[in-house]
Amino acid sequence: MFAYIIRRLFYAIPILIGVNLITFALFFVVNSPDDMARMHLGDKRVTQEAIEKWKTDRGYEKPLLYNSDTDGLNKFTETIFFTKSVRLFVFDFGSADDGRDIGYDIKQRMWPSLAIALPVFLVGLLINITFALLLAFFRATYIDVWGVVLCVVLMSISAMFYIIGGQYLIGKLMNLVPISGFDLVGIETVKFLVLPVLIGVVMGIGSGTRWYRTIFLEEIGRDYVRTARAKGLSELRVLFKHVLRNALIPILTGVVVVIPLLFLGSLLTESFFGIPGLGSYTIDAIQAQDFAIVRAMVFLGSVLYIIGLLLTDISYTVADPRIRLS
């Protein structure tokens, strides 16, 4: 397995270079360094002289991918792409266009994101699986039918409605929790987390339950389930012990890969609740045409996704001893 992991890590290098190249190309197709400078310097009284100065200070005066003014390898290294990308591979994200250290910001912002995303993930997983098993147990009864209808209804409502409705109902009408805000003040942090976590969980119930229900229904028709029932095991034991365990492979496929991405947060939730997480960091950077942050966040997202896929593979071996990574 160790050799497999090392091999997969080596495979990640060309993937990351490719992702970096695509990000670079997409960004600079839409924005030129001059546009970036103008965006940063503002609309009022911006001169070409100031734009050139801004570009020179931040290393955007170089050609994008190929520098014909130099010799040898410098033709490729004396470019914006090389100078801005190579440091990423040692996780040196550099500075944003406003001078802030990106690595520091990411470290600061990932914890609030995680504080929301992790409970949503864990509680959501528990509720969705339990609810799906319940529907599987009552399959083809009115409980199943109405359960699926409820799931479809929950899936049909937009995230904005959940958030605004939740804030209005629980924060404004019932005055139970702050409508928005975040502060790391020990146990009192909980009061800022209750509403976004609750809304996050409810938002995910529809799609999550239906997905797990499908998996469980597929498992429930297998021979080992019939055998278990024939042995006289209760349906609860059949579902929670045998069906759940055998359905783990498709569950893990969908679940483990998102675990590392929990650090990246959620744009909508964080915007509406004023959570200082990573959710809006990339979008804000795209709007501000801050390439330094965009490439850092895309790179980080790619790395975390690759880690997620690797963890998924490893989790298979834990869930099913017959699987060997080689």
Next chain:
Amino acid sequence: MVWLRAIRVRQAAEGDRRRRFGRALVLLMLPAVLAGCDGLWNNPYPDSEADANILYASFSERPKHLDPVQSYSSNEYQFIGQIYEPPLQYHYLKRPYELEPLTASKMPEVTYRDAEGETLPDDAPPAEIAHSVYEISIKPGIEYHPHPAFATDDAGEPRYRDLEREDLEGINVLGDFAHTGTRELTAGDYVYQLKRLAHPRVHSPIFGVMKEYIVGLEAYAETLQEAYREQAATQEEPFYFELEDYPLEGVQQIDRYTYRIKVKGKYPQLRYWLAMPFFAPMPHEAIEFYSQPGMKERNLSLDWYPVGTGAYYLTINDPNRKMVLERNPHFHEQYYPTEGEPGDREEGLLEDAGKQLPFIDRVVFSLEKENIPYWSKFLQGYYDSSGVISESFDQAVQFTSGGEARLTPEMREKGIELLTEAQASTIYIGFNMLDPLVGGDSRRARLLRRAISIAVDMEEYISIFLNGRGIAAQGPLPPGITGYKEGREGINPYVYEWRDGQAQRRSIDEAKALLAEAGYPNGIEKETGKPLLINFDITGGGPEDKARFDWLRKQLKKIDVQLIIRNTDYNRFQEKMRKGNAQLFMWGWNADYPDPENFMFLLHGPNSKAEHSGENAANYDNPEFNRLFDRMRNMQDSPKRAAIIEQMLAIARHDAPWIWGYHPKQFLLHHAWYKNVKPSLMAHNTLMYRRIDPELRQQHRQQWNQPVIWPVVLLAVILLLSLIPAIIAYRRRETASGRELN
């Protein structure tokens, strides 16, 4: 065996009790955590702040710069305006806006000199004035707020100088430095800041303007550039670049408390710049401090931790969450004004007259990106003031039959107050004067522009899209700026006529007649027989933008002209504007200072965007207008100047390079406990005048935010009840199949 079963039963019962207790504890803990001490579960602030003298405000995007030489936007000025003190300020209450000394001991003395350096009288013709010298004296005894850059050791030497990266281990924010200090403000700090306008590593947006006026500034920038390059060649960055070594001809320190600024020609607008943060003092110790290795990596920079003498200083700067201003313990003596404009006393704005400033101890700005939660928290009493958002406009404001805005009964019941003020801004639709169809000085084009100007009903636009928060513009000058006139004499006669005691937009028939006169009867070009197509260049793509586009199409349809919306992304739109390729476009300008020059220059030919990269986005270039502008800008306010402004307005209205658009109106709501609130569009240091009544605020919060628990209990009961049929069905099914129940 019976006793064994009994023990098991007892153990099971104990386990059950423990589990129940655990569950009960969890259920009890949550409300306890939520409740805190004051019983308000939804209070987003620590309970300890309940009765504190704190103002709660918000910001929606993180400021890019807090360095006064770079900062140029209102969201940054709300912070640095409280921290930095330029020599002059605007009177808090008086209108029209009036400048007065802030750190200056008196208003600057201006001396005019001819080319030989001889002093000229104050009324000398501008053409004879080669230089104006502004001599500014500052008050002695003013001190900076506590900052580690001023900290000294027992020997009086700077404590945090020549630091290495490893010395900063464990330091992440400015507050992590154990020692702070202060020092007296000197004239040298103002000189130092003006030199920073030309610093090779600083991008000051006003450098381009100031190099035209401050003597030697342009050459100074080149000198610094060269010197910096030489230092960078021998020294690894970051390093301290000593501006003190390079004198600037146009800015000189005379003594400890006096400095002079020498500008080319006559430039009366400099006094307004002297009230802006660009001209605030900067201690060289701060720059030296932040230039040390390791500071930038920890986000310890002037852009993040300003150093000033103002009423407040920034103690927490976490732009992802909150920013906190604390009262400056070294703040100099400053008093609430004893006079204002008529009506201020009746409004209670002079109740604190003569009292020492500031009143508020701390200002907490929380990040609030979305309008809806902000508005809800304002209504709960967790923000002290608010604008009026479109989504809740009808909930907050209603118009009387006379068109006057007033609060709804719901808002009045809460004790909320409404303030309105026209902003010193102009939003306009410009014609690109370089365009062969709508531009140029031909009669045909002028009549076409006038016809379109009549057709685009700005009153309707203000009503539909701004909820009435605007005033239809009659020219480039907004209310409050010299030259703006209300009533009959202030209207644009080409678009409006005076009927029934008010300005009435001219009829669509008149617009059609103008269009026909221009050679486009019924929107058809007479010569070619082709329909007239006008392109509107814009950026934006939201649902509200679509409604605006439809509305604009409809306006031109009224005169049978087809409007084509050319919607592009921001970069392409800017490029079109720079190259002069747009046809019709929407643009705006916020005043830097309350002088007509700051608006008229938007129509000054040598300031055109396409040719000179200036702010004249319409590329309007009328020689007579230009000539009058050159005369007007160098004049002090006087009847003669007013007459020239009137002439300029007449020319601009005649040529119609803009559809004059509107001047936005600011609607500000504040709670009853928030005192001395008077909107000021020019002053930035307004927080020191404001006062809070924390007790009243706490009373209202308690009244408005009592938790309502019964819906939660009801929901829990419903959920439990809904489980009963499922449990019954489960038991029935398991029993029927003969399997064990567990």
